[in-house]
Structure formats: C-alpha cells, structure tokens
Amino acid sequence: MDKILGLDYGKRRTGVAISDGTHSIAFTRNTISFNKEEAVLKEIEKICKIENVSKIVIGLPCNMSGEYTPQTEETLAFAERLKKHTGEREIEMFDERLSSLQAEKALVDKKMKKYSEIDSIAAQIILQAYLDKHRS
Template identity: 30%
Template sequence: MRGGNAARNLSLARKPGKYGLGYKYAFRSRNVPPCDIEDLTSKLPAGSRLCGIDLGDKTVGLALSDAGLMVAGPLETLKRKKFTQTANELRALFEAHKVGGIVIGLPLNMDGTEGRRCQSTRQFIVNLIEFGIDLPVVYWDERLSTVPVE
C-alpha cells in the first residue's frame, strides 16, 4: 500500500470523536494526534483561514472562512481533472488565500457507517498530503446537511 506515514495516520482518522455531532474524524500527517475543530482553529497561524471542501465526483466545491474564523462563504467550484491538476489548483488557491487548515465533508451513511464516498474522501486527503499539501484536516459529518426547502 502506498502512502507511508499518511496512510498510517489514516487509522487515527477512523477513531470516532466525542465533541458533538459535527466533529467525527480528524488527523494530520507526520504523527500529529487528531484534533477537533476548536483545537484546529486555536493552532492556526495568525491571519490564516480555513477552507471547506465539498468533494464530488465531477467537482470540488470550496468555501473560505474570514480571517477571524467567524463565517465562511463560497469561494469557487473546481472541475475535477487528473489529480495532479486539481491538487495544483488547490495549492495555488490555498497559498493565495492563506489557508491554514481544511474542513472536508465526510458523507457518512445515515446509520453512521462509511461507504464508497467516505473512502474516496479519505483517499483524496491522503493523496493531497502525499502531493505536499500538508495542512491539518478535520472531517465534518455532513449527514442531514442538505435539508429540502419547503
């Protein structure tokens, strides 16, 4: 299995969190222990932002927090291409917007189990780390995050 340290750290990410509904899984490469969203934000360099990632089959939706980490808004939607092209686009955006951490949606099944999309999301993060984008990551449970408007 390729991945080295990043793949070993993936096992840390599979331990369930205890910090409420949103926080479920978090890890960072290079043997840094898992963190929750509050821990992540307290460790960010001054002035850096968080980037929210909504990973789809054909697109990658991005949201960016303000510098005070109080609110986030839409940034851009990237078309997924070959991984290296997508990763280069992400790297450029992360550098341009001073991103210090990533919050990525984890599409758990309604019963809390992980399916194919969760595996794909986790592998995407491992690939980013192997590519050299080594930012702290929090997996966010996105069950029921899309509620139909009545």
Template identity: 30%
Template sequence: MIERVMGLDLGGKRIGVAVSDPMGWTAQGIEMVQRTDDSRWIERLHQLIEEYEIRSIVVGLPRNMDGTIGERGRACQDLARELEGRFGLPVHLWDERLSTAAVERTLIEADMSRKKRKKVVDQLAASWILQGYLDARSKARERSD
C-alpha cells in the same frame, strides 16, 4: 491564534471550495473546481491555499444516515490523507450528512433555476460544511475558556 481554513465538498466531478474569513468565524463559498484525470485540480487547490494563506483544510465526510462510512466516505478519507501529505497542512474530516440536500432545498426555496443551482451548489455545500466546523470549534473554545 487566527487561521484561515479551507472547506471542501468533494464530488466525483466537482469540488466545492469555501474559505473562512481571516478571523476564522464565517465561511464563504469561493469556487467550484472541476476534477480532472490529470493534476490540474490539485494545482488549483494549491493556488487557492497560497492565495488565501490557508492553515488547515476541512473535508466533508459523507456518512450513511446510521453514521457508518460507505464507499464515498472511504474515498473522501483517502483523498483527505493525500491532501494532508501533499500540502503539509492538517486536514479535518467533518460530517457532511445532508449538506448538499439542505443547500439544494434552500436554493429551490429561493426559486433558483436548476441550471443556476448546478453552478453554485458545490461551493455552497463546502461553505455549509466549513461553517459547521467553524461553529463547533468556536463553541469548544468557549467551553475551554
């Protein structure tokens, strides 16, 4: 079954958004949504879900290096439950340890300025998270065939 998946890198001020291709093989960062005190950011996510015909969502779950879940992780779990209830879509949590750091390192190696990095790091981190999920899902399917 083909399904488009949305990946989210949840931050306190911004949310990086990525979507899979229609076959569910590759992730592409598409947008950075500002988190606001009102519901505009949720409305924007809803627009993107409809526009891309999203069938499930992957939310990056920040874990401590020892694998435990801290305050930020619990906040992501809470928001994942909220998104699942609001949009009626399955929401999967995916370990995002070091995703933002890896993206930052890649952008620095590409000699991207700090100002430009700030504009793209969240959506690239969302893409990194989503690609990890898609790759793992693909490997699980291969093993079951």
C-alpha cells in the same frame, strides 16, 4: 490572519468555501471541475497559498446511521493524497450528512438557477458547521 478552507469532495466536482480571518463566517468560493484529480490538487494548493490557509476541512460523507460508504472511503483516500500537496497544513474530516440537501434547499429558497453552485454551497454549509462547533 490565517483562514480555513472547506471542501465538498466529489469525483467530478469539488465545492470550495473559505472562512474569514476570525474563523467566524464561511463564504462560498468556487467549484473546481476537472477530469484529472492532479489538477484539483494543484488548484487547492494554489488557493491555500493565495488565501493563507492553515487548515483544510473536508466533508466526510457517511450514511444517516454514521456508517462508512464507498464514497466515504474515496474521500478519505483523497484527503491522504491532498496531504502530500499541502505540506504542513492540517486536514480535518467533518461529518457532512445532510449538507447537500441543505445546499439544494438554499438554491430553491433563493430561486437560484445555477445548480452548479450546489457543491460550493455544500462546502460552505460544512465549513460553517465546523466553525460554529469550534468557536471559542
């Protein structure tokens, strides 16, 4: 069964989450930390092939009133570049407001010390919200 990939894009780190085959549950996968975006794009392409990904959901960072910010524009530009690497896979943007705050709270609630996991937890929160919204 195909899966959906969730991304929390950042200049230094990109959090990754993956759905199960029924598109019901999102799981953290890893955080990609690279200096060069080309390496991030190749790693995402590799994950898509290994996990049989049919769709990529990228968190769209807007301010609380829904207006675009410089980070929003950077994320949209990244999505366009990612399209060139992932072929036929659909890429969808999804509102990520408050996902990082929820991820930080999850780390505190679980008494986790790996702050580096925050990006993959944020990706999981984004993807789970997407899956919940699109559940048929």
